Amino acid sequence: MLRERPNVIVVIGKSGQLAQAIRVNADPQSMVFMGRDDIDIVDFDKMSLSLDTHKITAVINASAYTAVDNAESDETSAFLLNEKAVKNLAVYCKNKSLRFIHVSTDYVFGGSKGSPYLPTDDYAPQSIYGASKMAGEVAVKDILGELGCIIRTSWVYSEFGNNFVKTMLRLMKEKPQLGVIDDQIGSPTSAIALAQACLTAVEKNISGVHHFTDAGVASWYDFAVSIQRCALDNGLLEHPIPIKAIPTSAYPTPAKRPSYSVLDKHSMIDAFGIEPRHWQAELESVLSKLK
Ligand SMILES: NC(=O)C1=CN([C@@H]2O[C@H](COP(=O)(O)OP(=O)(O)OC[C@H]3O[C@@H](n4cnc5c(N)ncnc54)[C@H](OP(=O)(O)O)[C@@H]3O)[C@@H](O)[C@H]2O)C=CC1
Numbered sequence: 408m409l410r411e412r413p414n415v416i417v418v419i420g421k422s423g424q425l426a427q428a429i430r431v432n433a434d435p436q437s438m439v440f441m442g443r444d445d446i447d448i449v450d451f452d453k454m455s456l457s458l459d460t461h462k463i464t465a466v467i468n469a470s471a472y473t474a475v476d477n478a479e480s481d482e483t484s485a486f487l488l489n490e491k492a493v494k495n496l497a498v499y500c501k502n503k504s505l506r507f508i509h510v511s512t513d514y515v516f517g518g519s520k521g522s523p524y525l526p527t528d529d530y531a532p533q534s535i536y537g538a539s540k541m542a543g544e545v546a547v548k549d550i551l552g553e554l555g556c557i558i559r560t561s562w563v564y565s566e567f568g569n570n571f572v573k574t575m576l577r578l579m580k581e582k583p584q585l586g587v588i589d590d591q592i593g594s595p596t597s598a599i600a601l602a603q604a605c606l607t608a609v610e611k612n613i614s615g616v617h618h619f620t621d622a623g624v625a626s627w628y629d630f631a632v633s634i635q636r637c638a639l640d641n642g643l644l645e646h647p648i649p650i651k652a653i654p655t656s657a658y659p660t661p662a663k664r665p666s667y668s669v670l671d672k673h674s675m676i677d678a679f680g681i682e683p684r685h686w687q688a689e690l691e692s693v694l695s696k697l698k
């Protein structure tokens with residue numbers, strides 16, 4: 408006897424930070440995770456064949472080209488994944504009347520506003536990564552209109568994959584001292600909290616552009632100092648090293664990053680009914696899992 412296929416939410420991405428965080432948050436029976444070995448989202452026909460094997464209620468796109476500095480010399484790959492693949496997913500969702508939750512970044516903004524960016528503020532990406540993510544957002548808006556949901560977030564970290572927290576912990580073990588930029592301001596965000604927001608967007612049928620980050624504001628230097636303090640408190644590090652606050656000019660990188668990219672979360676708090684926790688509380692939770 409043929410068993411009826413269950414309805415599932417498809418998550419594009421498997422080994423990335425957000426994909427793994429969604430897996431921790433969600434009912435495994437109702438989710439299918441598709442990494443790059445399972446689906447070719449850059450080719451519409453191949454992608455459709457893979458998606459057609461499931462009975463889908465919604466698609467969450469947790470995939471992206473996220474190597475900010477590498478994107479400066481690999482624009483083609485960044486746009487393939489952050490624009491073309493997003494277009495493909497949006498068209499598929501439109502054709503099948505599926506909900507599409509897409510995740511974007513604070514790096515679509517320029518950084519000169521000086522007060523928290525609203526979901527409706529103008530784009531001014533400073534990097535190829537930011538420009539490619541902007542192109543993906545524009546595609547979702549054009550193709551799906553108010554049927555799509557874009558969640559912009561920033562400075563994501565977790566116990567999974569690669570991120571600033573893990574880089575800092577490694578460098579704090581290897582180096583006698585560190586210099587960390589203190590004139591780029593944003594909001595660190597736990598992937599676990601972001602995953603919950605993505606699932607809430609599906610559950611509550613939320614559409615439009617919303618900002619989700621942890622509460623509070625920090626420079627990368629503030630974040631590094633807190634990482635070291637928490638890691639010493641819970642035994643992840645044995646001894647402190649000096650951390651020097653440095654200007655952006657003292658840490659040259661291929662990609663330019665916004666000097667200020669705090670995101671205004673009011674529309675998200677109203678629509679999602681989520682009150683984000685402060686980033687320092689989230690940091691303690693994540694570091695306790697790394698012990
Ligand atoms: N990391 C951050 O600081 C921030 C991230 N964001 C956004 O959040 C989202 C999630 O980011 P995050 O979890 O950190 O990303 P990661 O870099 O941790 O993971 C990237 C994901 O993209 C998938 N992927 C990469 N290349 C391909 C490909 N060719 N085909 C299919 N899938 C592919 C990977 O698939 P696989 O599972 O097969 O490895 C992986 O699951 C992204 O949209 C990102 O732009 C926004 C702001 C900050």
Ligand SMILES: Cc1cn([C@H]2C[C@H](O)[C@@H](COP(=O)(O)OP(=O)(O)O[C@H]3O[C@@H](C)C(=O)[C@@H](O)[C@H]3O)O2)c(=O)[nH]c1=O
Binds near residue numbers: 512578591660
């Ligand atoms: C390693 C290191 C970095 N830095 C600086 C460089 C940079 O300005 C900042 C952050 O460095 P990273 O390269 O780890 O982070 P970066 O890749 O810029 O992180 C970004 O990723 C993408 C995907 C996003 O969408 C953004 O929201 C943001 O999280 O810290 C130092 O000042 N000292 C250091 O020792």
